[in-house]
Amino acid sequence: MNIEEISEKLSWLPPSFARFIEKRVKKIPAFKKMIDAENEKAMSVLEHSLRPYDGKFDKHISLPSTGVSREKILSDIQHMHDVESVKWKEGFVSGGIYHGDNEHIDFLNKVYALQSQSNPLHSDLFPSATKFEAEIVSMAAHMHGKGKTPDNAQVCGTVTSGGTESILVAMKSYRDRAREEKGITEPEMILPTTAHAAFDKASQYFNIKQVKIPVTGNYSADISALKRAINNNTIVIVGSAPSFPHGTFDPIKEMSDIALKNGIGFHTDCCLGGFVVPFAEKLGYKVPVVDFRLQGVTSMSVDTHKYGYAAKGTSVVLYRTEELRHYQFYTLTEWPGGLYFSPTLAGSRPGALSAACWAAMLAMGEEGYLKATKSILETAEKIKEGVKAIPEIKILGEPVWIFAFASDTINIYEVLDQMTRKHWNLNGLHKPACFHIALTLRHTQQGVAERFIHDLKESVAHVKANPGNKEGLAPVYGMAASLPFRGMVSDILKKYLDVIYKL
Numbered sequence: 001m002n003i004e005e006i007s008e009k010l011s012w013l014p015p016s017f018a019r020f021i022e023k024r025v026k027k028i029p030a031f032k033k034m035i036d037a038e039n040e041k042a043m044s045v046l047e048h049s050l051r052p053y054d055g056k057f058d059k060h061i062s063l064p065s066t067g068v069s070r071e072k073i074l075s076d077i078q079h080m081h082d083v084e085s086v087k088w089k090e091g092f093v094s095g096g097i098y099h100g101d102n103e104h105i106d107f108l109n110k111v112y113a114l115q116s117q118s119n120p121l122h123s124d125l126f127p128s129a130t131k132f133e134a135e136i137v138s139m140a141a142h143m144h145g146k147g148k149t150p151d152n153a154q155v156c157g158t159v160t161s162g163g164t165e166s167i168l169v170a171m172k173s174y175r176d177r178a179r180e181e182k183g184i185t186e187p188e189m190i191l192p193t194t195a196h197a198a199f200d201k202a203s204q205y206f207n208i209k210q211v212k213i214p215v216t217g218n219y220s221a222d223i224s225a226l227k228r229a230i231n232n233n234t235i236v237i238v239g240s241a242p243s244f245p246h247g248t249f250d251p252i253k254e255m256s257d258i259a260l261k262n263g264i265g266f267h268t269d270c271c272l273g274g275f276v277v278p279f280a281e282k283l284g285y286k287v288p289v290v291d292f293r294l295q296g297v298t299s300m301s302v303d304t305h306k307y308g309y310a311a312k313g314t315s316v317v318l319y320r321t322e323e324l325r326h327y328q329f330y331t332l333t334e335w336p337g338g339l340y341f342s343p344t345l346a347g348s349r350p351g352a353l354s355a356a357c358w359a360a361m362l363a364m365g366e367e368g369y370l371k372a373t374k375s376i377l378e379t380a381e382k383i384k385e386g387v388k389a390i391p392e393i394k395i396l397g398e399p400v401w402i403f404a405f406a407s408d409t410i411n412i413y414e415v416l417d418q419m420t421r422k423h424w425n426l427n428g429l430h431k432p433a434c435f436h437i438a439l440t441l442r443h444t445q446q447g448v449a450e451r452f453i454h455d456l457k458e459s460v461a462h463v464k465a466n467p468g469n470k471e472g473l474a475p476v477y478g479m480a481a482s483l484p485f486r487g488m489v490s491d492i493l494k495k496y497l498d499v500i501y502k503l
């Protein structure tokens, strides 16, 4: 029997029982051997795909004894850039690069170059960084209800390195506030199963128990499950607007009302929606209110490095009150190194990224974001319409511009494999089996939406004519989704990370 057959046979096991069995079977030498062999096979395929430059460029295992010339370094980097940018420039990639026009990139690069030595930790040396970050936060806060809240909320925040950090620091703030003000020592966060992995990371890092609630058939949080999940240790409820997997919106109003009624914090994860939802609303699209205009919303994550069109490495975490933000801040008063304080997880930070973020927001302006949002949402309509003509494919839930595709009749991972063969770089997801595309400005280029639908039609036809193809990643996705021994799946992922750092 191989690992796929074992997965299939044991897929009915409840998770806790599967964990119990896994611990025991891992010790059986024959089983261990089989797993090691499977791992090795998977890793050799991955290693190959991760190292396309082997043999093409010098490998530097230790420092070169004398410096390599700047010309050579620049030419090598240019070469890699040229190879790597083709796919995303032509609009084959889901999410990832959200703007991507040459002029926009050149502009951000100029700003970066001017500010490459800046470090917001040293606000005395770089008051420009302080100005940029305060203005980024203020602009984001005003986009998300500041000045329009029923309680005239302060709405403040900080710049972070990305959506994950915004979520981490927000969860830490709730944990510390609950400990300080309510004496809660075993904190719990309630989140839908579709909430981003960053919340799981926060739970691990900060020792906050996760209470997962299911989503309804519409892929949005189940309100009655939420009500049942609340207890005296609940410190925060989380909702996505929209979620990463299916691009669907949790019922933020209902959820945050429940949080407010129970004296619990509520975090809107608007990492994906932060620079789309406010403009979609202004354009007259039917999108829900998810921000501080809802009295129960106490924090938000808003990613500038996604649809804010900044360079990678910035996001904004927003709080309803300065009092809550204080729990994010770190201060040290007794250190021989002097008085130390920093707002986020990092110490020194790249001021140049904040400068580029500020520059992107100014250069886009409201008009630019409205235009960008309009073209993304128009492209989304084209995709929705096109998919209607493919009966084997369904879109999960009621998303707006991020679509998860599934099928009741054919293996969706085999369709994904076919799309990959046609150069698409899409995200394979599971529970349920599907893949998604997050539409960006790259997809608004002429002909891209039409190419997507054309390729999807061809891929579906191919899978229908050749079902059960064992090549490609379809079996790997299938196994990773169904293997009841989740510890083993986790081990494989750790090995993958090892491979990334292997030379």
Ligand SMILES: Cc1ncc(COP(=O)(O)O)c(C=O)c1O
Binding pocket: 162, 163, 164, 165, 167, 196, 198, 240, 242, 243, 244, 269, 270, 271, 272, 303, 315
């Ligand atoms: C809804 C949502 N939240 C959080 C994140 C995490 O953002 P980052 O990858 O910038 O850390 C993402 C990333 O895609 C996301 O889609």
